[in-house]
Amino acid sequence: MEIELQAVRDFLAEHPPFDHLDEGLLDELPAHTSIRYLRRGTSIPPDDADGCYLYVIRKGAVDVYDGEQLIEKLGEGGCIDCSLQTNRETAHARTAEDTLLYLLPCAEIERLRMQSPGFSAYFTDDSGKRLRKALTAITATSPVQSSDLDTTEIAQIGNLNPVTATVDTQAHKAAQVMRDANVSALLILDDAQLVGIVTDKDLRNRLLAEGHALDTPIREIMTPAPLTMPPATSGLAALEWMTRKHIQHLPICDNGVLKGMVSISDLLRYQTTHSHFLTSEAARATNVVDLQAISARLPELQVQMVMSGATAAHVGRAVSSVTDALTIRLIELAEQQLGPAPVPYVWVAGGSQARREQSSHSDQDNALIIDDTMHDEDAAWFEQLARFVSDGLAACGFIYCPGDAMATNPKWRQTLKVWRRYFRDWIEKPEPMALMLSSIFFDLRRVHGDKALFDALRSEVNQLTSQNKIFLAYMAANALKHRPPLGFFRTFVLISDGEHDKTFDIKHRGIVPIIDLARVYALSAGIAEVNTLARLEAAAKTLAVSPDGAADLRDALEFIATLRIRHQAQQIRNGEAADNYLHPNSLSALERSHLKAAFSLISTMQEALGQRYQSGRFL
Amino acid sequence: MGLLDRFRSLDSRRRTLLERAPAGPLKAYYSVPFVSPKDDFRSIEYTALDFETTGLSPLKHELLSFGLINMSGTRIDLGSAQHQILRPKGDIPEASATVHEIRHQDTVGGIDEYEALLRLLSHLAGRVMVVHYHKIELGFLNAACQRHFGIDFLIPTIDTLQLAHRWIEGRNLYLRPSDLRLFNLARRFNLPIGAAHNALSDAVLTLELFLALTAQRLKEAHVPIHSLTWN
Numbered sequence A: 001m002e003i004e005l006q007a008v009r010d011f012l013a014e015h016p017p018f019d020h021l022d023e024g025l026l027d028e029l030p031a032h033t034s035i036r037y038l039r040r041g042t043s044i045p046p047d048d049a050d051g052c053y054l055y056v057i058r059k060g061a062v063d064v065y066d067g068e069q070l071i072e073k074l075g076e077g078g079c080i081d082c083s084l085q086t087n088r089e090t091a092h093a094r095t096a097e098d099t100l101l102y103l104l105p106c107a108e109i110e111r112l113r114m115q116s117p118g119f120s121a122y123f124t125d126d127s128g129k130r131l132r133k134a135l136t137a138i139t140a141t142s143p144v145q146s147s148d149l150d151t152t153e154i155a156q157i158g159n160l161n162p163v164t165a166t167v168d169t170q171a172h173k174a175a176q177v178m179r180d181a182n183v184s185a186l187l188i189l190d191d192a193q194l195v196g197i198v199t200d201k202d203l204r205n206r207l208l209a210e211g212h213a214l215d216t217p218i219r220e221i222m223t224p225a226p227l228t229m230p231p232a233t234s235g236l237a238a239l240e241w242m243t244r245k246h247i248q249h250l251p252i253c254d255n256g257v258l259k260g261m262v263s264i265s266d267l268l269r270y271q272t273t274h275s276h277f278l279t280s281e282a283a284r285a286t287n288v289v290d291l292q293a294i295s296a297r298l299p300e301l302q303v304q305m306v307m308s309g310a311t312a313a314h315v316g317r318a319v320s321s322v323t324d325a326l327t328i329r330l331i332e333l334a335e336q337q338l339g340p341a342p343v344p345y346v347w348v349a350g351g352s353q354a355r356r357e358q359s360s361h362s363d364q365d366n367a368l369i370i371d372d373t374m375h376d377e378d379a380a381w382f383e384q385l386a387r388f389v390s391d392g393l394a395a396c397g398f399i400y401c402p403g404d405a406m407a408t409n410p411k412w413r414q415t416l417k418v419w420r421r422y423f424r425d426w427i428e429k430p431e432p433m434a435l436m437l438s439s440i441f442f443d444l445r446r447v448h449g450d451k452a453l454f455d456a457l458r459s460e461v462n463q464l465t466s467q468n469k470i471f472l473a474y475m476a477a478n479a480l481k482h483r484p485p486l487g488f489f490r491t492f493v494l495i496s497d498g499e500h501d502k503t504f505d506i507k508h509r510g511i512v513p514i515i516d517l518a519r520v521y522a523l524s525a526g527i528a529e530v531n532t533l534a535r536l537e538a539a540a541k542t543l544a545v546s547p548d549g550a551a552d553l554r555d556a557l558e559f560i561a562t563l564r565i566r567h568q569a570q571q572i573r574n575g576e577a578a579d580n581y582l583h584p585n586s587l588s589a590l591e592r593s594h595l596k597a598a599f600s601l602i603s604t605m606q607e608a609l610g611q612r613y614q615s616g617r618f619l
Numbered sequence B: 001m002g003l004l005d006r007f008r009s010l011d012s013r014r015r016t017l018l019e020r021a022p023a024g025p026l027k028a029y030y031s032v033p034f035v036s037p038k039d040d041f042r043s044i045e046y047t048a049l050d051f052e053t054t055g056l057s058p059l060k061h062e063l064l065s066f067g068l069i070n071m072s073g074t075r076i077d078l079g080s081a082q083h084q085i086l087r088p089k090g091d092i093p094e095a096s097a098t099v100h101e102i103r104h105q106d107t108v109g110g111i112d113e114y115e116a117l118l119r120l121l122s123h124l125a126g127r128v129m130v131v132h133y134h135k136i137e138l139g140f141l142n143a144a145c146q147r148h149f150g151i152d153f154l155i156p157t158i159d160t161l162q163l164a165h166r167w168i169e170g171r172n173l174y175l176r177p178s179d180l181r182l183f184n185l186a187r188r189f190n191l192p193i194g195a196a197h198n199a200l201s202d203a204v205l206t207l208e209l210f211l212a213l214t215a216q217r218l219k220e221a222h223v224p225i226h227s228l229t230w231n
Helices: A003-013 A023-032 A106-115 A117-121 A127-138 A171-181 A200-208 A235-245 A264-271 A275-284 A288-295 A298-307 A312-338 A351-355 A376-395 A416-428 A432-441 A451-467 A469-479 A506-525 A532-539 A547-573 A589-613 B010-020 B025-030 B094-100 B113-124 B134-149 B160-170 B182-188 B199-219
Strands: A034-038 A053-059 A062-066 A069-074 A091-095 A099-105 A164-166 A185-190 A193-199 A249-254 A257-263 A345-350 A366-370 A413-415 A444-449 B045-053 B063-072 B075-085 B128-131 B157-159
Touching: A003 A023, A003 A099, A003 B075, A003 B199, A023 A099, A023 A106, A023 B075, A034 B199, A053 A106, A099 A106, A099 B199, A106 A117, A164 A171, A171 A185, A171 A200, A185 A257, A193 A200, A193 A249, A235 A249, A235 A264, A257 A264, A275 A288, A275 A298, A275 A312, A288 A312, A288 A376, A298 A312, A298 A547, A312 A345, A312 A351, A312 A376, A312 A444, A312 A547, A345 A351, A345 A451, A351 A444, A366 A376, A366 A416, A366 A451, A376 A413, A413 A416, A416 A432, A416 A451, A416 A469, A432 A469, A432 A506, A444 A451, A451 A469, A451 A506, A469 A506, A469 A589, A506 A532, A506 A547, A506 A589, A532 A547, A547 A589, B010 B025, B025 B113, B025 B134, B045 B094, B045 B113, B045 B134, B045 B199, B063 B094, B063 B113, B063 B199, B075 B113, B075 B199, B113 B134, B128 B134, B128 B199, B134 B157, B157 B160, B160 B182, B160 B199, B182 B199
Parallel strands: A164 A185, A366 A413, B045 B128, B128 B157
Antiparallel strands: A034 A099, A034 B075, A053 A099, A062 A069, A062 A091, A185 A193, A249 A257, A345 A366, A345 A444, B045 B063, B063 B075
């Protein structure tokens, strides 16, 4: 067989269902195969199909939908069955990116099915099972899921590492275990099987009230054979059922195997961790301690949103809105203490909060712009305000900005006149310091205070930046500093600094480059938006970037940033500190190939930007 | 090619060559009309062709192998794939052997240039040829036709190197000459890379690249083939 045909044969042989075919049948495949290249967003089969085919993805990706709902994401080697539509009337498939496909005629597939039962099984009894599997696989990836109790499984809400003890444990030892783990229910195992449950109430009613000895074996006071539910039970069903049965704790079992436990309070808390709940709580808080308690639930919010299929953009908006609410309430509390502001002012956020791209508890970046009518004696009021809010945010877990870009720094607590001068200097005399600050101060958003003050500064800055080519060239050069790890999956350009061995920094190598590109586009086109997706959308309508390039970058950002928040959610769930260091092995083959494509896209766009501003001259 | 030829349609030049060609395979080739330049590129029968040679000069060097594969509209037909080794008259210079990895002993069962030309002419009649860098395939075919029939070779040709050049320039991207090499383009477009410098693998890759380069134009209702051809 010719080398190219051999390569096609070998590729098919590696992927189901072709892996069921014997050598002889595999050898016949290439002669019947044809190749097509479909652009992103093309239906499969395409409108211009000249016959019935089984489509096998050689390179690229395909989304399978049932109606509007994404049910499966197929990568290299994935098959799109020609009988897709006959199995489910509403099912359809569409290329998720430019995709190269191998086509095998349906008549040939029928012939192979007659000759190989293993091959044939893939198309018959498995189709329902495959669809269901796909559905559960994407509940964690679908961006359209709400985080309602009725669409969330108890396995995602409950504790998957419940505290357990064996049946012959003495009652007081069991109570110690519960005290140490700070739980109100203990699951009792016999030979690894769940046989009972003991709660605080059981210890009181069946042990103490009855006057039994403290060393009574726990099996004598436990509730034997507790009711359990499978992991896929919806949160709402579990809540209704537990309310009706008057139970507080529900073990989660899968075919008799203990998987976890969910409590009434888990379910209630789940409902109340939505961001709008946290923001309205923040608005009612009367002191920093209350705000601290609300803020402490941000990591939980992030985890829940991710578990219910939110993208990074959703999480960023939610976390930033809570951070805004905390900031505003702190300012209001400060004003209650300090009295009304002597002159108008505006509190602005910079960096990720301004862009609404925060993950839980990032650094705080903020500044104060004060009306030019301020007198010298007013300065103390603003200093106290800055101190109060900044300390309050720090108490809430937003650590002080390492670069001191905060309103507590007198440099960043100035009148509009001074801010105007700052920006004019940065833009007209670009220097390393200004560029360092650019990711903070060229992404500013009003959080609280006088809108007119902020708008005055912003419109002036937008006008200045879009007209100054030299400044833009410096910004462009700066945007090329963080390069995606292009050869990453081949050559393993990874960080090895001990703690993060063999990982890569997904924020600085994947997300920051896109944020930086979008900032340059926005500044060059005088776009007021600071959110990266919004900047890209707005820039696509200008000459700053091609519409296709902007759309590609948006997709790349959503994908990379969502990988990051999922990684962080996993760490938070495991009780670890969230970071940006991903291990390539933690990604699926499909995710890796998407990531690779996203990196090369960023690199292409960086190259185009560098070309445009001839940034080599400034590096 | 005469001075005025560039102003004449390919098909009228074909008719001239048909009159001049001696009876035989080249006349048979020219008796099949070329596609109309206005035909939509999705309705065309293509053949991608790739040569491995002993060097870059059609007058001095020899053909060592060809690979070809057909595409109907936008569907590449792997069943049509052909790969053929030729037996050169002279040596295989080391400089070329390190690229295509065809050793003299591999060419023992190979056919000669005339036989290869007959097969290619009968295959290419009426079709549009797709190559990456037309100077090699067109140059060697032309030289062979001159040697055996004393007449020029002509075929509507798509050069994916030229299309890729346009694609990159159209996006204002920085272009290094090496960016236009088939393998670097394959990487840019996320195409699978098989055996390098095998004539058939390169022919398949050339078609895949052609599809990738034209995918964006599928949105357009009508794309005349002359907007994509090199000649």
